[in-house]
Amino acid sequence: MINYCERVISTWMNEYGSGLRRYFAPRVNNADIDDLVQEVFFQLHLQVRQQDTEIHNPQSYIFTVARNLLISRSRHQKSKSRTFQDALEYEFEIPDVISPERAVIGMQEYRRVVKAIVGLPPRARAAFQFHRFEDMTYQDIAEQMNISKESVKELIHRALVRIRQVMEDET
Template sequence: MVLIAQAPAVTATEGGEIFAPLLPAVRRFLMKRAPADDVDDLLQDVALRMHTRGPQGDILNPEGYVFQVAQSVLADRARRDAVRQRSRHVTMEESDHPVEVRSPERVMLGREQWSRLVAAVGDLPERTRQAFVLHRFEEMNYAAIARHMGISVSAVEKHIMKAIRLLAATLER
């Protein structure tokens, strides 16, 4: 206790010069306690806290203080990760979600399929086409379609199912 009282104190204005040489040691400290991918972020948090520390009195043990700040940053990160359930996150790899290339062949096949679908909708029986268009394109619910067409909700369901069956069969060809 006597040694601490006799040690020269470091003021906040001198802090940058005192703490900068300690950052490599803090990096090693963090490397032992955190994933390697997080060390740079954690070290930056430590440096930021040291930099933004206002004049709150003298620091008698700068080495101990900077490691206490590092431990505090680790604890804060652990609490934040627990709240956000970081351990349950999965990285998004391109192999998991491949991007499809728009080749001229694929564009042509898509246009042909679209043309077949439009023609198939036109070939549907009148009432079936009307129910399907009102539901899929006008976004009406079955009850509203039934009122509009003067039929039962059950009949609307049958017309829509018939349309979906006929259109799916057209697209499979």
């Protein structure tokens, strides 16, 4: 399975790597192009491993991932550059096989995850965030929150179940 993934991804890198560079070039700083290309293939790698199915139209798929990456990036940098925002709206070089519905899924998913986490019950949210975002171990969290390690496990379990549920319910 892993070998299959590696093989597929390396074929795609050869085939679509330079196209991706050309796609990113007018939209981001030169220094960021390599990182973005790498991020696209990393995400594809996760997808291929996860889906366990053949992707029939890799070109459409790859450029959709690239576009979603730019969109989520623009959220973080939205105040920085107006022209960057404009560039996102401009569709040149994106193959027309990408449906608009497919292209926004990344963004919707992003919003759903954020909403799910923010809306968690307070203690479950805290335990989850401390472990995931503040790099705290279960033991650290137990000490800081003054609860047992088992309770930390329960809180994190609850958080993970809730997040996945929200994501599936709203799909």
